[in-house]
Amino acid sequence: MARKVQNQKAWFFVLPVVALVAFNAIIPLMTVVNYSMQETFGGNVFFFHGVGWFQDVLQSDRFHAALGRQLAFTFTILFIEIPLGVVIALAMPRKGLWVSVCLVLMALPLLIPWNVVGAIWNIFALPDIGLLGRLLNGLGFTYNYTREPGDAWFTLILMDVWHWTSLVVLLAYAGLSAIPDPFYQAAKIDGASRWAVFRYIQLPKMKRVLTIAVLLRFMDSFMIYTEPSVLTGGGPGNATTLLSIDLVKIALGQFDLGPAAAMSIIYFLIVLLLSWVFYTLMMRNEEQS
Amino acid sequence: MTDVTSTPAILAAHEHERSSSRAGLSWLIPAAYIFFLMVPIYWLLNMSFKTTNEILGGFTLYPHNFTLASYREILTNPVWYSGYINSITYVTINTVISVSVALPAAYAFSRYRFVGDKHLFFWLLTNRMAPPAVFALPFFQLYSAIGLFDTHIAVALAHCLFNIPLAVWILEGFMSGVPKEIDETAYIDGYSFPRFFVKIFMPLIASGIGVAAFFCFMFSWVELLLAKTLTAVAAKPIAAVMTRTASASGYELGLLAAAGALTIIPGAVVIYFVRNYIAKGFALGRV
Numbered sequence: 296m297a298r299k300v301q302n303q304k305a306w307f308f309v310l311p312v313v314a315l316v317a318f319n320a321i322i323p324l325m326t327v328v329n330y331s332m333q334e335t336f337g338g339n340v341f342f343f344h345g346v347g348w349f350q351d352v353l354q355s356d357r358f359h360a361a362l363g364r365q366l367a368f369t370f371t372i373l374f375i376e377i378p379l380g381v382v383i384a385l386a387m388p389r390k391g392l393w394v395s396v397c398l399v400l401m402a403l404p405l406l407i408p409w410n411v412v413g414a415i416w417n418i419f420a421l422p423d424i425g426l427l428g429r430l431l432n433g434l435g436f437t438y439n440y441t442r443e444p445g446d447a448w449f450t451l452i453l454m455d456v457w458h459w460t461s462l463v464v465l466l467a468y469a470g471l472s473a474i475p476d477p478f479y480q481a482a483k484i485d486g487a488s489r490w491a492v493f494r495y496i497q498l499p500k501m502k503r504v505l506t507i508a509v510l511l512r513f514m515d516s517f518m519i520y521t522e523p524s525v526l527t528g529g530g531p532g533n534a535t536t537l538l539s540i541d542l543v544k545i546a547l548g549q550f551d552l553g554p555a556a557a558m559s560i561i562y563f564l565i566v567l568l569l570s571w572v573f574y575t576l577m578m579r580n581e582e583q584s
Numbered sequence: 585m586t587d588v589t590s591t592p593a594i595l596a597a598h599e600h601e602r603s604s605s606r607a608g609l610s611w612l613i614p615a616a617y618i619f620f621l622m623v624p625i626y627w628l629l630n631m632s633f634k635t636t637n638e639i640l641g642g643f644t645l646y647p648h649n650f651t652l653a654s655y656r657e658i659l660t661n662p663v664w665y666s667g668y669i670n671s672i673t674y675v676t677i678n679t680v681i682s683v684s685v686a687l688p689a690a691y692a693f694s695r696y697r698f699v700g701d702k703h704l705f706f707w708l709l710t711n712r713m714a715p716p717a718v719f720a721l722p723f724f725q726l727y728s729a730i731g732l733f734d735t736h737i738a739v740a741l742a743h744c745l746f747n748i749p750l751a752v753w754i755l756e757g758f759m760s761g762v763p764k765e766i767d768e769t770a771y772i773d774g775y776s777f778p779r780f781f782v783k784i785f786m787p788l789i790a791s792g793i794g795v796a797a798f799f800c801f802m803f804s805w806v807e808l809l810l811a812k813t814l815t816a817v818a819a820k821p822i823a824a825v826m827t828r829t830a831s832a833s834g835y836e837l838g839l840l841a842a843a844g845a846l847t848i849i850p851g852a853v854v855i856y857f858v859r860n861y862i863a864k865g866f867a868l869g870r871v
Binding site: 299300301302303304305306308309311312313315316318319320322323324326327382383385386387388393395397398399400401402403404405406407408409410411414415416418419423424425426427429457460461464514517518520521525538539542543546547552555559560562563566567570 | 610611612613614617618620621622623624625627628631639640642643645681685686688689691692693695696697698699701704708710711712713714715716717718719720721722723725726741742744745748749752802805806807808809822823826827837840841844847848850851852854855856859860
């Protein structure tokens with residue numbers, strides 16, 4: 296890590312990566328930019344529309360509502376999944392057969408195709424034939440996620456916690472297992488409390504992996520599309536229409552390419568900006584400690 | 585029943601208790617969590633062994649008329665099983681491409697400084713942040729224009745968008761953990777660069793390569809939006825077969841549940857093989 300040699304020929308090593316990613320990133324992005332500035336009345340005739348679509352999108356209530364729902368969703372799941380994942384990782388066994396068993400079982404939801412995740416929860420939460428729906432109704436709650444916006448949100452967040460908390464657990468566990476035993480022994484000799492061990496030994500050692508966890512969870516939850524679209528389809532009404540779902544409705548449902556493209560770019564910029572803010576904030580914290 | 589609604593309460597109560605006694609009950613937390621993870625999967629399996637009549641006829645906790653008919657249908661009907669073959673084909677191609685181009689790039693990032701290196705690294709990572717919904721339509725047009733629409737290679741290439749940056753990121757972390765002296769010693773010993781890279785360096789980061797491949801497999805396997813957009817018939821992924829069948833043939837829940845249950849198997853097999861690397865690998869080698 297320490298010293299790196301100046302070598303311009305290293306560009307040849309990164310060339311294949313740059314070529315492949317650029318092919319997939321720049322050409323489609325240019326297409327989107329192109330659409331975002333044009334208007335059409337059909338028949339493949341386009342004319343320049345400037346930043347009109349951007350103004351429309353930025354001023355539309357529909358976009359504000361979807362963005363608000365998106366932010367609410369992302370921050371809710373971050374506030375649940377990150378602490379929950381850390382708590383579970385702290386309680387995991389350190390050695391032995393059970394570690395492998397735990398890790399394999401916990402990683403399972405991460406490898407289920409996203410539409411299957413949606414389908415599993417769709418079936419599981421059905422009020423009439425689903426276990427969760429039956430159970431909640433049996434306990435006296437009136438629960439129906441296809442009709443009640445509150446229930447739909449509850450199911451959506453529960454599904455995401457089910458799907459992704461394991462990623463936080465695995466990352467936090469990796470951070471914890473890198474702490475050498477003498478650290479704990481020293482703490483024991485000093486008579487440190489459980490909280491002190493966590494605060495001054497475990498948390499600092501987990502900082503780097505938790506940064507990765509927060510960033511990955513933030514980016515992925517902000518881009519979430521398949522699971523909610525299978526679970527609720529954005530409904531009831533527009534109650535769970537997150538940004539991606541709204542975008543696909545506009546682009547492929549109504550085929551309004553201009554507004555959809557403008558929205559895509561704004562959306563992408565928001566993800567970039569917020570990721571960058573998270574990243575710098577957490578890196579600054581790391582330097583301070 | 586320990587369902588999700590009560591899990592946080594248990595956790596909170598338990599944390600409290602442990603701080604005072606440090607008793608050996610902490611296994612309850614992972615156990616409760618794993619239980620919570622398994623219940624919906626159990627419900628899926630339960631449903632896949634039922635007949636359609638039993639599913640729609642009422643609420644049963646286990647299949648009363650146990651049947652393998654759904655699985656038989658999937659494993660004998662080419663519309664279904666070709667979906668699995670398609671998915672596994674493009675996921676494998678994607679994993680091979682992503683890891684093999686990421687290897688030299690990650691080496692360059694971990695060992696050399698060159699013009700624009702930091703910007704390039706950040707630019708690569710930004711592609712991991714691009715919402716697939718943004719790119720769905722342009723991808724369709726791009727791959728149609730170059731005549732790759734509805735091929736495995738199209739999906740494999742499209743998934744490179746987010747898998748290559750991730751593979752570079754992971755491998756760079758692992759490579760930075762290998763001391764530079766190893767490279768220098770190899771040169772002094774007269775190794776050519778390709779020989780050094782393949783014979784000495786790659787075995788040293790074998791676990792990193794395994795982890796990168798695992799992540800590429802995972803994200804390509806679970807992604808549906810792009811895979812569905814870029815295929816029609818010949819390369820249709822299993823996940824798309826499921827959604828289309830669901831609307832075409834009414835609501836055959838048993839069949840859907842069985843198809844869903846079968847999509848868990850490849851992931852489970854892959855996890856089993858990398859289980860010892862998972863802990864280190866999820867930290868991307870940067871603990």
